[in-house]
Amino acid sequence: MTHNDQAAPPDRAPAAPGEPAQPTAASAGESSLRRAVFARHSHPLSAWSRWASIPAILVPFWRRSWRPVTGLAAWFALNPVMTPPPAHRDAFATRAILGEERWLADRTLDPRMGAVNAAGSALLAAGAAAAWRRRALPAALAAGASMAATLYSWARYAAIEDRARAAGDAERS
Numbered sequence: 261m262t263h264n265d266q267a268a269p270p271d272r273a274p275a276a277p278g279e280p281a282q283p284t285a286a287s288a289g290e291s292s293l294r295r296a297v298f299a300r301h302s303h304p305l306s307a308w309s310r311w312a313s314i315p316a317i318l319v320p321f322w323r324r325s326w327r328p329v330t331g332l333a334a335w336f337a338l339n340p341v342m343t344p345p346p347a348h349r350d351a352f353a354t355r356a357i358l359g360e361e362r363w364l365a366d367r368t369l370d371p372r373m374g375a376v377n378a379a380g381s382a383l384l385a386a387g388a389a390a391a392w393r394r395r396a397l398p399a400a401l402a403a404g405a406s407m408a409a410t411l412y413s414w415a416r417y418a419a420i421e422d423r424a425r426a427a428g429d430a431e432r433s
Contacts, residue, residue: 291365298361301340307353310339311410315403317384321391322399352418359417362424369420376416380409 300306313335320328346354363369387402 294361294364297340298357299345300343302349302354302357302361303343303346304351304353306339306343307357310336311353311407313339314384314407314410315387315400318387318391318399318403321388322394324392353414355418355421356414357417359419359421359424360414362420363417369423370416373413373416376409376413380406380413383409 301310313332316328316332316335320326320332349355349358363373367374383402383406387399387406390398390402
């Protein structure tokens with residue numbers, strides 16, 4: 261199968277050879293909702309506060325209580341929409357979040373990001389296991405490593421956004 265012969269993703273209609281697949285009517289609502297969420301989440305306050313919250317995910321495991329999950333779930337649900345869209349789009353966190361949005365729409369932009377994200381998730385899972393066993397140092401190290409993996413993924417996402425801008429994709433720039 262050549263690049264032009266690849267099947268369109270499920271939310272995209274097939275296009276003529278050499279042209280990108282077009283969004284389907286079914287995906288238009290999802291796409292506009294994703295755009296609205298990412299427009300706000302790309303504010304540096306939203307992005308950085310969510311990043312800083314990563315260790316809080318370990319609290320229910322450490323306490324062996326699921327009560328904190330409600331608060332955490334509310335925070336992680338509200339965080340991406342609690343801020344207005346950023347006034348400027350040059351900040352690292354803004355470029356990273358907008359690049360993530362581009363990657364979610366087209367994972368061929370960086371095929372290795374799935375593995376990077378899986379590694380970050382595995383580190384966080386290791387932190388949860390250590391927190392469950394109440395091993396403070398391994399839990400803290402795993403949470404820190406997961407945060408570092410997130411920063412690494414942000415750098416890759418920011419590069420995706422930077423490449424799109426350099427190529428003249430001014431849709432959101």
